[in-house]
Amino acid sequence: MRYFAYILALLAGAALSFEGAIYGELGKTIGQLETSFYNFFMGSIIMGLLWIFFGKGKLSHTAEAPKWSLLGGLLGVVYLTSIVISVPFVGVGITMVAVIIGQMVMSMIIEHYGWLGSKKLKINKEKIFAVISMIIALVLVN
Amino acid sequence: MGTFMILFTFLGGITLSAQSSINGTLSRKTGTIETTFLTFATGTMFLAIFILFFGQGNILALLEAPKWQLSAAFLGTLYLLLTVIAVPRIGVIATNIAGIIGQLVIGIVIDNFGWFNSLVIPLDTKRAFSLLFMIIALYFIYKGNKRSREEIPVQHR
Incomplete structure (x- = not known):
């Protein structure tokens, strides 16, 4: 699974x-x-x-859920809009690199501290290697 | 202006990973389909306001746009749905890195064949090596996740 x-x-x-x-x-x-x-x-x-x-599931749970957990839609809009605005200025390549690095670094911080209700999973050597490999891959693609 | 834009996009990436963990949390009690639905519904409301104030395009041109372009909405929905399913099972970072790899691999394929009127950029040695590093990254994230789990033996699910 x-x-x-x-x-x-x-x-x-x-x-x-x-x-x-x-x-x-x-x-x-x-x-x-x-x-x-x-x-x-x-x-x-x-x-x-x-x-x-x-x-x-239970859609009615929305009424009881903490309000911050309902912000997913707004965050998705911020993401899309930031890409749409920046592509004409710096190009698709740099935009994607900046987005992906932001995404990887933030995922690691969120998971390390168990923020936003996610499972707390400590950063370790392997995860750092994974991010370094991703950065090399990104540099090679562009 | 350029540096500011790069920082702005960096922020975009941050919001995307925050979104995947927030949605993962909400889905545990509300359900997968329900969470995805809510995300789209609230996103639509926010964008409706933005368009009224800042929209410069022509929304009615949608009716004349080629249908294959409109079918992308199914892909956008699929992306969010699959993310909501994956986060509670393998965590935020594994979901995001695996997602990024899927994105880059298909990006390289689209570039190579120049699909959807995109620029043709052939697959060269540099890009082949970049695919190799993505596989290495995926391997490490799987290993790293397994080790974090073993260190904290009592986990729900």
């Missing part, structure tokens, strides 16, 4: 790459902010349908 979760995460990234390439084209015709809006709007419809047919 754990291997399976790694494969799902790999697939998630693959989907994001296809999405980015396709939305780049859509953004040219309808505008960048409009493209983000379209993405979230369609996502709501797709997930709304999935929820109606397959939802097993």
